Amino acid sequence: MILCWFISNSCEALIGAGCVRYLIDRPVRFDRLGNVGIFIFFAAFLGPFLSSFVDAAFVAINHFGGDSYWQVWRIRFTSNILAALTLVPLIVTWVGDGIAWLWKIRQARFLEAAFLLGALLSVNTIVFYKLGPSADSALLCLPVPFLIWAAVRFGSRGASGAICTLTFLAIWSAGHGYGPFSTRSAEENALSIQMFLIVMSVPLLLLAAVIEERGKGAMTLREREDRISLAAESANLAFWSINFERKESWMSDKGRAIFNFGPDEALSRELFLSRVHPEDRNAVDEAIEQARASSQTFEFEYRLLRPDGETRWLISRGRYVRDDRGGIRELIGVAIDITEQVEADLQLRLQREEMARMSRVSSMGELTASLAHELNQPLTAIASNAAAGRRLLAQGPPDAKIFEELLADVATDARRAGDIIHGIHHFVRKSEGRRCPVNLNEIVQEVLRLLHSDLLGRATPVETQLAPNLPSVDANPVHLQQVLLNLVMNSLEAMQSTPIGKRRIVISTTCEDSSSVLVTVRDYGSGLPKEDLDKVFNHFYSTKPNGMGMGLTIVRSIVEAHGGKLNAENSDEGARFFFRLPVKPKSETPEVI
Amino acid sequence: MSPAAELVCVVDDDESVRRGLRRLLKSAGYTAETFSSAEEYLAREIFQGALCLLLDVRMPGLKGPALQEALEERGTCEQIVFITGHGDVPTATRAMKKGAVDFLTKPFDGEELIQAVKRALKRSEERLRNRGERLKARSRVEKLTPREFEVLRFVVMGLLNKQIAAELHTAEKTVKVHRGRVMQKLGVTSVADLVRISQWAGVSPARKRA
Numbered sequence: 031m032i033l034c035w036f037i038s039n040s041c042e043a044l045i046g047a048g049c050v051r052y053l054i055d056r057p058v059r060f061d062r063l064g065n066v067g068i069f070i071f072f073a074a075f076l077g078p079f080l081s082s083f084v085d086a087a088f089v090a091i092n093h094f095g096g097d098s099y100w101q102v103w104r105i106r107f108t109s110n111i112l113a114a115l116t117l118v119p120l121i122v123t124w125v126g127d128g129i130a131w132l133w134k135i136r137q138a139r140f141l142e143a144a145f146l147l148g149a150l151l152s153v154n155t156i157v158f159y160k161l162g163p164s165a166d167s168a169l170l171c172l173p174v175p176f177l178i179w180a181a182v183r184f185g186s187r188g189a190s191g192a193i194c195t196l197t198f199l200a201i202w203s204a205g206h207g208y209g210p211f212s213t214r215s216a217e218e219n220a221l222s223i224q225m226f227l228i229v230m231s232v233p234l235l236l237l238a239a240v241i242e243e244r245g246k247g248a249m250t251l252r253e254r255e256d257r258i259s260l261a262a263e264s265a266n267l268a269f270w271s272i273n274f275e276r277k278e279s280w281m282s283d284k285g286r287a288i289f290n291f292g293p294d295e296a297l298s299r300e301l302f303l304s305r306v307h308p309e310d311r312n313a314v315d316e317a318i319e320q321a322r323a324s325s326q327t328f329e330f331e332y333r334l335l336r337p338d339g340e341t342r343w344l345i346s347r348g349r350y351v352r353d354d355r356g357g358i359r360e361l362i363g364v365a366i367d368i369t370e371q372v373e374a375d376l377q378l379r380l381q382r383e384e385m386a387r388m389s390r391v392s393s394m395g396e397l398t399a400s401l402a403h404e405l406n407q408p409l410t411a412i413a414s415n416a417a418a419g420r421r422l423l424a425q426g427p428p429d430a431k432i433f434e435e436l437l438a439d440v441a442t443d444a445r446r447a448g449d450i451i452h453g454i455h456h457f458v459r460k461s462e463g464r465r466c467p468v469n470l471n472e473i474v475q476e477v478l479r480l481l482h483s484d485l486l487g488r489a490t491p492v493e494t495q496l497a498p499n500l501p502s503v504d505a506n507p508v509h510l511q512q513v514l515l516n517l518v519m520n521s522l523e524a525m526q527s528t529p530i531g532k533r534r535i536v537i538s539t540t541c542e543d544s545s546s547v548l549v550t551v552r553d554y555g556s557g558l559p560k561e562d563l564d565k566v567f568n569h570f571y572s573t574k575p576n577g578m579g580m581g582l583t584i585v586r587s588i589v590e591a592h593g594g595k596l597n598a599e600n601s602d603e604g605a606r607f608f609f610r611l612p613v614k615p616k617s618e619t620p621e622v623i
Numbered sequence: 624m625s626p627a628a629e630l631v632c633v634v635d636d637d638e639s640v641r642r643g644l645r646r647l648l649k650s651a652g653y654t655a656e657t658f659s660s661a662e663e664y665l666a667r668e669i670f671q672g673a674l675c676l677l678l679d680v681r682m683p684g685l686k687g688p689a690l691q692e693a694l695e696e697r698g699t700c701e702q703i704v705f706i707t708g709h710g711d712v713p714t715a716t717r718a719m720k721k722g723a724v725d726f727l728t729k730p731f732d733g734e735e736l737i738q739a740v741k742r743a744l745k746r747s748e749e750r751l752r753n754r755g756e757r758l759k760a761r762s763r764v765e766k767l768t769p770r771e772f773e774v775l776r777f778v779v780m781g782l783l784n785k786q787i788a789a790e791l792h793t794a795e796k797t798v799k800v801h802r803g804r805v806m807q808k809l810g811v812t813s814v815a816d817l818v819r820i821s822q823w824a825g826v827s828p829a830r831k832r833a
Contacts (some may be wrong), residue, residue: 068628145801403729406708410729414736418647425650486683491683
């Protein structure tokens with residue numbers, strides 16, 4: 031018979047555990063309504079329901095006791111339900127995760143739990159032990175508040191614990207013939223006490239699950255908010271929303287700090303615009319208005335002028351949210367403080383600009399001898415004319431016409447010397463970073479003027495093939511001069527070992543499909559090392575023994591800052607460097623390079 | 624000397640410099656011509672008088688020093704004053720070794736240039752005169768008969784009439800007659816003059832038989 035009970039009870043446990051395991055993701059806990067529902071239906075109801083047939087059949091087969099099949103079935107069924115409802119949750123909740131949690135309980139909670147246990151024990155003792163069978167049956171509800179207290183304050187652990195206390199005392203009292211469940215026959219008493227306890231425990235377990243679930247939900251929400259605000263702080267992000275229906279607005283703490291809004295200041299478009307830098311205000315207002323009309327997402331970059339006088343760079347992105355009827359319900363958005371980035375960019379640009387200037391100064395340094403020669407020509411002419419004038423004066427009354435010519439020549443030569451010096455100064459001084467329409471043909475001519483003497487000294491004729499009616503490009507003229515100067519000087523270096531008669535540079539400008547201008551500098555020198563064709567633009571790459579390797583890098587960065595591209599290739603003899611500049615460059619940051 | 628016998632030529636690729644120098648040279652009373660390249664100068668017909676060449680070192684095409692070499696081969700009498708934009712010492716040294724009169728660095732003092740031009744013209748004229756003397760001597764020597772020429776070569780060697788006669792296997796008297804004719808034809812009265820004119824004409828002394 032014991033074997034039979036073992037089989038039927040194992041059967042019940044297998045059904046319950048199997049279904050629960052199948053339906054609930056591990057680990058099994060009593061902190062979710064769904065889980066508790068599944069447990070109650072499958073483990074506490076279906077398992078006992080099915081196994082009780084087997085159980086009753088075994089009893090009948092073995093002729094154990096004198097009860098009928100259905101009587102046995104009913105007793106087994108209710109008692110097994112009760113056992114499942116009281117003992118399983120207690121075990122799972124209290125020791126399912128080990129018992130380490132017991133040592134972590136705070137003192138206040140421990141005292142509360144102890145008090146609750148005391149109250150439960152005394153109330154249950156009064157109800158089930160002290161009160162006689164004739165007492166008002168409504169008094170049976172007396173433990174209910176304490177059970178709910180346990181469920182609400184201590185979740186599934188409290189609920190299961192309380193249920194066990196209740197069950198133990200109720201059964202113990204009834205077993206000893208006390209309390210409300212002691213009046214009828216033992217079987218009837220057992221049935222009613224079982225029904226009472228089942229009815230009490232099922233809602234209580236569900237209640238505990240609901241409360242724990244909500245607690246968990248609130249915790250998750252708080253965690254999520256914490257994460258978002260952490261992200262917002264570390265990325266200098268401001269989250270905000272304005273609800274037009276409820277006339278409510280909200281902005282993250284970091285956002286209020288960025289915009290310098292008070293903690294409770296209500297947000298509005300006007301308030302926002304008042305913080306925007308006056309120069310950017312109209313553009314921002316227009317962007318918002320456009321987004322409002324088109325219900326598209328807006329995004330713009332602008333400056334913030336805060337009341338404390340600080341200017342910050344921001345990118346805002348946002349959108350109008352519409353309700354079902356198409357009316358505007360809410361405006362939500364995010365703003366990113368990019369001030370540090372912008373400042374770093376500016377710093378980088380200044381550094382590059384300075385580097386470009388240093389490179390120009392060093393180019394000029396290389397050209398000093400040639401430039402001195404260039405300057406000496408007009409000075410020689412002036413000195414000769416002056417000497418001639420003195421001689422003419424010494425010879426008697428001068429011829430006015432001859433003197434007029436002489437002085438005109440002196441003036442022309444003085445202007446020419448001035449132009450040369452001006453050109454050098456212009457080339458070497460700090461760039462203002464202004465762009466203007468530039469004709470590349472003129473740039474070519476200017477650079478050839480600067481290099482005139484050097485080209486003579488190196489016996490290198492320059493051939494120009496300049497396209498007529500070349501469209502002008504929007505560029506910084508000094509920087510383009512630098513590009514050409516560096517490329518031509520590069521070509522000169524490359525032709526040092528080329529026999530004098532074969533040295534030649536060809537500079538050409540071409541208008542390509544009216545949208546870009548192509549400038550090519552071709553030499554007849556040693557050409558580029560094949561394996562290093564990509565490396566020539568790298569920092570510190572140089573084939574010259576005393577080269578810094580910065581020239582071509584700077585040249586390329588200038589070309590790219592103008593929205594163009596610089597390339598190099600080998601031709602039949604020598605190398606060819608060419609760059610394209612767009613006639614109308616895409617919107618670029620105002621500072622060049 | 625007539626002005627037409629003197630000329631200053633300026634070769635420089637810079638127009639302002641050419642104009643200034645021409646004006647300066649004219650004011651100093653020289654006849655000046657300007658050329659923008661060495662090639663242009665070479666194309667000019669050879670000037671027969673005294674000539675000073677003001678030559679730029681750095682020019683497109685043929686450079687100053689290269690022109691100097693070309694002129695040396697031509698064997699003309701112009702004297703060169705180099706003018707250069709930068710004082711390149713090796714170039715200057717080489718130019719001076721090859722006989723340039725001066726090497727002036729731009730910008731130079733006008734008077735300094737005039738002095739250099741003056742020196743150059745003087746040297747050019749001297750050279751021209753020397754060449755004239757040589758030509759005269761040679762033409763006179765050419766008038767001698769082979770026998771007379773032979774006698775001249777022995778005289779220049781410093782032999783006595785008797786010794787010459789022995790060398791030529793002839794009578795001393797015959798040598799005396801030849802010698803008198805040589806003196807007459809070359810227009811000299813002393814042996815010293817005879818030796819000098821022979822040198823100009825490039826007459827090599829005879830070799831004494833062993």
